[in-house]
Amino acid sequence: MRGLTLQEATNEASLGENMYGTGLAKGLMLTLRHFVDSFVDDLRYGLRKYSHATDNFGLRQGTEAKGVITVQYPDEKVAVPERFRFVPFLIVEDEDHPIRSGKDWCTSCGICAKVCPPQCIWIVRGNDPDTGRPVPEPEAFFIDIDICMNCGYCAEYCPFDAIKMDHDYELASYDRTSHHIHDKEKLSKPASYWRDIAPTRAYEEMLVRGTWEHKDAAKEARRGSASASTRSSSRAQEPQAEAAPAAVATSAEAAAAPAASAPVEGATPWSEDDAKREERRRKALERKAKRAAKSGG
Amino acid sequence: MVSPALAPDDVVKALSIEDSMAYLKSKHPDAVSDDEREGYSGVVVQASKLVEVARAIRDDLGFDYLSSATAVDYLGAGDHMEMVYHAYRTSGGGALVFKAQTERENPEIPSLVPVWRGADFQEREAWDLYGIKFPGHPNLRRILMWEGFHGHPMRKDWREAYYEEEQKPFDNRWPGGHVHRSEEKNVFGKNVTYPPDIDLNRLMDTSESEVYASLGLGVDVERILDKDGFETNELVVNMGPHHPSTHGVFRMVLTVDGETVTSLEPVMGYLHRNHEKIGERNTYLHNIPFTDRLDYISSMGNNHGYVLAVEQLMSLGRKYNPPTYRCEAIRVMMVELSRIVNHLWAIGFWLNDIGAFFTPVLYFIQERERILDFFEAVAGSRMMCNYMRFGGLFGDLPERIKSVSNLTNDRVRDYNTMQFLTEMVNERIPRTIDELEQLLTQNEILLERSIGVGILSADDAINYSAAGPLLRGSGVAYDVRRADPYSIYPELDFDVAVEQDGDMYARYRVRVTELRESVRILKQILPRLEATYGESIWADGKPGAYAPRVPFGEAYGRVENGKGELGYYVVSAGGRGGSSNPWRYHVRAPSFINLTPMGLMSSGYKVADIVGILGSIDIVLGETDR
Numbered sequence: 001m002r003g004l005t006l007q008e009a010t011n012e013a014s015l016g017e018n019m020y021g022t023g024l025a026k027g028l029m030l031t032l033r034h035f036v037d038s039f040v041d042d043l044r045y046g047l048r049k050y051s052h053a054t055d056n057f058g059l060r061q062g063t064e065a066k067g068v069i070t071v072q073y074p075d076e077k078v079a080v081p082e083r084f085r086f087v088p089f090l091i092v093e094d095e096d097h098p099i100r101s102g103k104d105w106c107t108s109c110g111i112c113a114k115v116c117p118p119q120c121i122w123i124v125r126g127n128d129p130d131t132g133r134p135v136p137e138p139e140a141f142f143i144d145i146d147i148c149m150n151c152g153y154c155a156e157y158c159p160f161d162a163i164k165m166d167h168d169y170e171l172a173s174y175d176r177t178s179h180h181i182h183d184k185e186k187l188s189k190p191a192s193y194w195r196d197i198a199p200t201r202a203y204e205e206m207l208v209r210g211t212w213e214h215k216d217a218a219k220e221a222r223r224g225s226a227s228a229s230t231r232s233s234s235r236a237q238e239p240q241a242e243a244a245p246a247a248v249a250t251s252a253e254a255a256a257a258p259a260a261s262a263p264v265e266g267a268t269p270w271s272e273d274d275a276k277r278e279e280r281r282r283k284a285l286e287r288k289a290k291r292a293a294k295s296g297g
Numbered sequence: 298m299v300s301p302a303l304a305p306d307d308v309v310k311a312l313s314i315e316d317s318m319a320y321l322k323s324k325h326p327d328a329v330s331d332d333e334r335e336g337y338s339g340v341v342v343q344a345s346k347l348v349e350v351a352r353a354i355r356d357d358l359g360f361d362y363l364s365s366a367t368a369v370d371y372l373g374a375g376d377h378m379e380m381v382y383h384a385y386r387t388s389g390g391g392a393l394v395f396k397a398q399t400e401r402e403n404p405e406i407p408s409l410v411p412v413w414r415g416a417d418f419q420e421r422e423a424w425d426l427y428g429i430k431f432p433g434h435p436n437l438r439r440i441l442m443w444e445g446f447h448g449h450p451m452r453k454d455w456r457e458a459y460y461e462e463e464q465k466p467f468d469n470r471w472p473g474g475h476v477h478r479s480e481e482k483n484v485f486g487k488n489v490t491y492p493p494d495i496d497l498n499r500l501m502d503t504s505e506s507e508v509y510a511s512l513g514l515g516v517d518v519e520r521i522l523d524k525d526g527f528e529t530n531e532l533v534v535n536m537g538p539h540h541p542s543t544h545g546v547f548r549m550v551l552t553v554d555g556e557t558v559t560s561l562e563p564v565m566g567y568l569h570r571n572h573e574k575i576g577e578r579n580t581y582l583h584n585i586p587f588t589d590r591l592d593y594i595s596s597m598g599n600n601h602g603y604v605l606a607v608e609q610l611m612s613l614g615r616k617y618n619p620p621t622y623r624c625e626a627i628r629v630m631m632v633e634l635s636r637i638v639n640h641l642w643a644i645g646f647w648l649n650d651i652g653a654f655f656t657p658v659l660y661f662i663q664e665r666e667r668i669l670d671f672f673e674a675v676a677g678s679r680m681m682c683n684y685m686r687f688g689g690l691f692g693d694l695p696e697r698i699k700s701v702s703n704l705t706n707d708r709v710r711d712y713n714t715m716q717f718l719t720e721m722v723n724e725r726i727p728r729t730i731d732e733l734e735q736l737l738t739q740n741e742i743l744l745e746r747s748i749g750v751g752i753l754s755a756d757d758a759i760n761y762s763a764a765g766p767l768l769r770g771s772g773v774a775y776d777v778r779r780a781d782p783y784s785i786y787p788e789l790d791f792d793v794a795v796e797q798d799g800d801m802y803a804r805y806r807v808r809v810t811e812l813r814e815s816v817r818i819l820k821q822i823l824p825r826l827e828a829t830y831g832e833s834i835w836a837d838g839k840p841g842a843y844a845p846r847v848p849f850g851e852a853y854g855r856v857e858n859g860k861g862e863l864g865y866y867v868v869s870a871g872g873r874g875g876s877s878n879p880w881r882y883h884v885r886a887p888s889f890i891n892l893t894p895m896g897l898m899s900s901g902y903k904v905a906d907i908v909g910i911l912g913s914i915d916i917v918l919g920e921t922d923r
Contacts, residue, residue: 023739030736034660057708061670063720069663071708079700079707081674083692110471115843117583119465125472134472142476151586151683156691157843165677167703181476197703200695 336850415762639859765861
């Protein structure tokens with residue numbers, strides 16, 4: 001099966017009337033226009049085009065732009081959008097945080113390690129040296145960035161907003177064996193860094209959590225203020241909290257610090273009041289009974 | 298239902314899927330039975346009668362297009378091997394699914410290549426990865442692995458190098474956190490087990506001699522007389538695997554008589570990573586970013602096909618919320634944008650192949666850059682989008698496409714998302730398509746290079762299971778978006794691009810028309826986005842779980858991707874072997890199956906045309922080799 005012959009098709013395509021070569025000439029005109037367009041921006045902005053003033057960059061790259069859209073990396077770099085995802089980092093509390101300075105947001109629940117498609121996250125869950133019970137913070141945290149596929153699941157499914165995708169993509173190094181397994185120290189970045197690189201998203205997450213603070217810290221603060229208000233005003237708690245030892249050496253001590261400020265003696269900061277736990281249990285049982293009744297009927 | 302004995306041909310050809318199955322059962326009562334497993338559909342055909350039944354399916358019932366043929370290993374669940382076939386009518390409609398079973402030891406199923414040539418590569422793949430023999434196959438050799446490879450890697454009892462556990466998530470990641478590099482535990486060279494009777498020094502790759510043997514040649518050249526009576530040598534020429542025109546590591550072994558190609562054999566698998574084995578170790582959710590890496594030019598489409606397949610499975614269960622309207626609208630927009638990216642890329646690089654080196658392609662991919670900027674702002678990554686989720690999306694469109702300076706010398710952009718989209722869809726993309734046509738459609742050099750070259754007839758295109766622009770360029774108006782609609786395509790107004798000539802130029806014209814049709818769809822999507830502004834992308838308002846419940850069953854999700862029909866065949870084990878991992882995860886890759894007619898399309902043309910023909914098929918090796 002042969003469709004049109006070449007001659008027929010050429011005639012048809014060039015509308016019969018046109019001379020041979022018209023199509024070529026049209027294409028060359030376009031090339032010429034692109035060539036001219038590539039100078040338009042230069043004339044418009046001069047050397048300012050490559051200056052560090054950022055005001056014309058949006059124009060140059062925007063939908064109205066003509067001409068060259070190339071970027072002179074590394075003299076100029078395209079800032080990445082907020083949702084951009086690169087190798088993850090862990091959020092720790094800012095240095096100047098009144099209570100939890102330097103404390104991890106991570107509770108070592110392990111969800112990030114489970115949802116990680118290439119399984120590049122290793123977490124050592126912390127244990128209380130005295131009781132042996134798990135404490136809500138990681139003892140160690142490793143990400144093999146050679147394996148990481150930058151999918152962003154860890155950040156997406158973290159229930160504590162404790163792991164986030166970074167925007168710093170310049171991670172090249174000369175030796176992968178020594179540099180490319182990021183440990184907790186290398187992974188940790190302050191919460192304010194996340195608010196800086198992704199203000200909109202940090203704000204949205206705050207709305208979901210209901211506070212700028214870590215979920216658990218906020219819960220604890222509410223509980224603290226609630227029980228404190230039975231004795232005095234909640235404000236009275238704050239100076240006491242600030243007076244907690246500033247130089248927190250180990251993470252175990254960091255966990256203990258808020259505990260000291262908590263009004264409930266002897267309770268670890270993450271454990272709930274027995275009454276509350278009892279109530280939750282009762283509610284859960286109620287729900288279960290309701291479900292059973294529904295599916296039965 | 299009509300009585301099969303009395304039914305005239307055209308009535309039988311219009312039977313519904315259920316009636317077609319009943320027809321088969323009444324015609325072959327002892328060989329065909331319903332597949333009664335929970336969540337499964339279609340019929341099970343006795344292997345010995347398979348070819349006969351397949352002919353009835355094709356000729357009597359009119360299911361002329363074999364979309365997918367793949368194997369499943371039911372180790373520990375019946376202990377049998379199964380071939381699953383999905384046949385469609387090119388006039389549209391759903392699939393007739395039929396299966397043939399065989400035992401796991403010495404599995405053998407008759408080849409369907411005599412019925413559908415499109416089964417050729419797919420059966421070779423099943424032999425390669427599952428060890429199923431296909432008596433009657435003309436050329437049953439390994440296709441993705443190399444000859445001499447030990448074992449069949451997709452079998453459930455086969456374990457890869459650096460094997461850790463059967464299924465993710467692996468136990469040692471948490472709470473113990475025993476960090477290690479795989480190669481430390483499993484030193485290179487010692488990470489494979491050899492059977493005791495193999496002498497490593499004598500082990501060799503026999504692919505080369507097998508390839509040449511399949512071309513009917515020894516490695517020696519033949520002395521032949523050409524038509525003018527000159528004594529010429531028929532030469533074997535290897536193009537690739539490292540050849541700039543093969544779009545990746547792909548190899549074609551040609552025999553040439555002078556400048557004319559007499560036969561061609563595609564050789565692939567250089568980028569093979571056993572995507573499907575990885576997929577079966579993964580949980581359902583884990584697979585979404587892996588699908589990005591198949592056809593990496595249009596990862597949105599890959600996501601879409603996979604989530605459709607898993608959503609089909611999930612809808613069998615009780616607790617399932619279908620995606621909201623806004624979610625569907627955003628999905629379609631993303632997929633159409635990536636189709637534009639795909640076709641601009643395909644046309645651009647096809648021009649590279651036929652000699653217009655990089656000037657046109659750079660004009661086209663300026664628009665691609667802007668679309669990728671948009672993907673990056675919405676999904677977080679330019680190419681590996683990982684945007685779609687089961688029943689939803691990663692996130693709604695952001696209000697603004699906005700960046701924040703972080704590194705030194707960072708330059709900031711900030712656009713309103715809807716304004717950006719409106720300008721792209723109404724101004725920039727149509728202008729680029731106009732430019733593209735101005736540059737190419739009447740260009741005499743292009744016409745002379747492409748018209749009448751690489752011809753594939755309509756019958757061959759259907760019989761070889763060609764898909765996408767390759768099929769439509771041959772005059773078959775088959776587009777999954779219309780023939781077997783999904784998402785919100787039924788309510789959108791667009792035409793199926795089709796050209797009759799079946800040559801390279803026809804495929805180019807199909808792509809240009811599809812670019813314009815995609816713009817037309819996008820213009821209809823934008824008001825839908827405005828109308829649903831503020832609505833949730835999740836049916837119940839909150840993001841889906843990371844370990845969704847996927848009930849027992851099978852599903853075949855297919856979408857019209859830029860390169861052709863992309864299908865995912867997913868089998869859920871339900872309770873068997875953990876509910877969070879697919880039992881079978883198969884990709885019907887258009888780039889792979891579209892290469893089946895490559896030999897047919899190439900013989901008789903010049904060596905210089907071969908690169909153009911390959912470019913006009915438009916393959917991506919990430920998808921071909923999987």
